[in-house]
Amino acid sequence: MKIRKLKADRLFTGEDFAPDDFVLIADASGKILDLVPGDYAGEDIEQHDGILVPGWINAHCHLELSHMAGQIPEKTGMVPFLLAVMQHRVDRIARQEIAMQQADEAMYAEGIVAVGDICNSADTVGVKQNSRIRYHNFIETSGFVPAGAATRFAAAKNILGAFGGQSQTAIVPHAPYSVSPELFRMIFEEYTQLSTMHNQESEAENDFFREGNGPFRDLFAAIGVSLDFFQAPQQNSLPAVAPLLQAARQLILVHNTVTAPEDILALQEQAPQTALYWCLCPLANEYITGTLPPIDLFRNRQLNICLGTDSLASNYRLSIAETVGFLEQRFPQIPQPEILHWATLGGAKALQLEHAFGSFGKGKSPGIVCYQAGVSKRIL
Ligand SMILES: [Zn+2]
Incomplete structure (x- = not known):
């Protein structure tokens, strides 16, 4: 199954902002696999404008x-x-x-x-x-x-x-x-x-x-x-x-x-x-x-x-x-x-x-959304 690696200007976990540079890893169905520092994420990272938030x-x-x-x-x-x-x-x-x-x-x-x-x-x-x-x-x-x-x-x-x-x-x-x-x-x-x-x-x-x-x-x-x-x-x-x-x-x-x-x-x-x-x-x-x-x-x-x-x-x-x-x-x-x-x-x-x-906990499928200034769109 294809893995998605997602990054944006900021990443909100449900509780707080993740440290800068963190990458969210999910499978194609939207299940959260991990949240890791950029250095560990490898290649093929999608970059989005705005903030990544759970559904x-x-x-x-x-x-x-x-x-x-x-x-x-x-x-x-x-x-x-x-x-x-x-x-x-x-x-x-x-x-x-x-x-x-x-x-x-x-x-x-x-x-x-x-x-x-x-x-x-x-x-x-x-x-x-x-x-x-x-x-x-x-x-x-x-x-x-x-x-x-x-x-x-x-x-x-x-x-x-x-x-x-x-x-x-x-x-x-x-x-x-x-x-x-x-x-x-x-x-x-x-x-x-x-x-x-x-x-x-x-x-x-x-x-x-x-x-x-x-x-x-x-x-x-x-x-x-x-x-x-x-x-x-x-x-x-x-x-x-x-x-x-x-x-x-x-x-x-x-x-x-x-x-x-x-x-x-x-x-x-x-x-x-x-x-x-x-x-x-x-x-x-x-x-x-x-x-x-x-x-x-x-x-x-x-x-x-x-x-x-x-x-x-x-x-x-x-x-x-x-x-x-x-x-x-x-x-x-x-x-x-x-x-x-x-x-x-x-x-x-x-x-x-x-x-x-509600949050990007491992194993959840909370939805992945990109948000900016009162507007958002679903990514997964
Ligand atoms: Zn009412």
């Missing part, structure tokens, strides 16, 4: 919304965005299948090897069966009215059933403001290994939990849900639901745009056994609200960070390379290897795939 991990995506590219105007704020997504789900048309296929292929071409994908339907089953990307399917359920919990849970189980043989599949809660305590309990009675939840995507979410009013009350009114049963817990959304999350062994919290230090502390105290991952989708935040998460807070607390794209309803491309490039520009104080780690090994750990992906 990207997109820890948060909604492939099924791919047909909504360009459908929702930018910076509407959170609640108008949610209403527009609900309306477009109803308007779904045949081009969805083609759009999902194209989005899957675009992710593969830029070097994404694994995706944590939110599913509100079984629409993506066919595309995923033929995909070269590893998908972890999170069947998302919601239902804020406690009496509806059993019905909602049963519906999610139906969707999960449609994914049949696709093994990495679990039912997960949508967000603090859309899942009743009863529904949280049903989910975490069965699906504890790896979960995920949209968290604190807007100040309106915290307002709703602190005061019981604001745009989220209007959202429920708009979709005809009576909130007679709801008593605002008078704290931010994350601490309010923290006791309900403690059964999860691992949890990826997504967006965290308005998460405060005391919210993190409350969750760590309430769910001490839960491995927490904080997924940032900054390009989607830019699109919907224009507010970015407090990244330095997560860094200073040495929290586990990973990156996601969210969907084409709220992002122009499902690109981790572009997300990395955006973070490099907006946060020049963050060392580049740190951001690359979030996009590779950090994401692989978040999706419990570090045995296969």
Whole structure:
């Protein structure tokens, strides 16, 4: 089998830059054979421009919304965005299948090897069966009215059933403001290994939990849900639901745009056994609200960070390379290897795939990608 010897301006292992001059050796299928100093690599070394990195991990995506590219105007704020997504789900048309296929292929071409994908339907089953990307399917359920919990849970189980043989599949809660305590309990009675939840995507979410009013009350009114049963817990959304999350062994919290230090502390105290991952989708935040998460807070607390794209309803491309490039520009104080780690090994750990992906460990087939200034292409 032909051996590939690869070199670039720099080589990022998943943890850090390798010393200058190191060469990555892989077989033709992409399996990593070695990482050696140039003097030991012999001849026929391919030289690439940019940085060699392991395949990207997109820890948060909604492939099924791919047909909504360009459908929702930018910076509407959170609640108008949610209403527009609900309306477009109803308007779904045949081009969805083609759009999902194209989005899957675009992710593969830029070097994404694994995706944590939110599913509100079984629409993506066919595309995923033929995909070269590893998908972890999170069947998302919601239902804020406690009496509806059993019905909602049963519906999610139906969707999960449609994914049949696709093994990495679990039912997960949508967000603090859309899942009743009863529904949280049903989910975490069965699906504890790896979960995920949209968290604190807007100040309106915290307002709703602190005061019981604001745009989220209007959202429920708009979709005809009576909130007679709801008593605002008078704290931010994350601490309010923290006791309900403690059964999860691992949890990826997504967006965290308005998460405060005391919210993190409350969750760590309430769910001490839960491995927490904080997924940032900054390009989607830019699109919907224009507010970015407090990244330095997560860094200073040495929290586990990973990156996601969210969907084409709220992002122009499902690109981790572009997300990395955006973070490099907006946060020049963050060392580049740190951001690359979030996009590779950090994401692989978040999706419990570090045995296969995320770094150039011998014997792994993590994908080999060449990255430069917000753009990347797959080499192997
Ligand atoms: Zn999302």
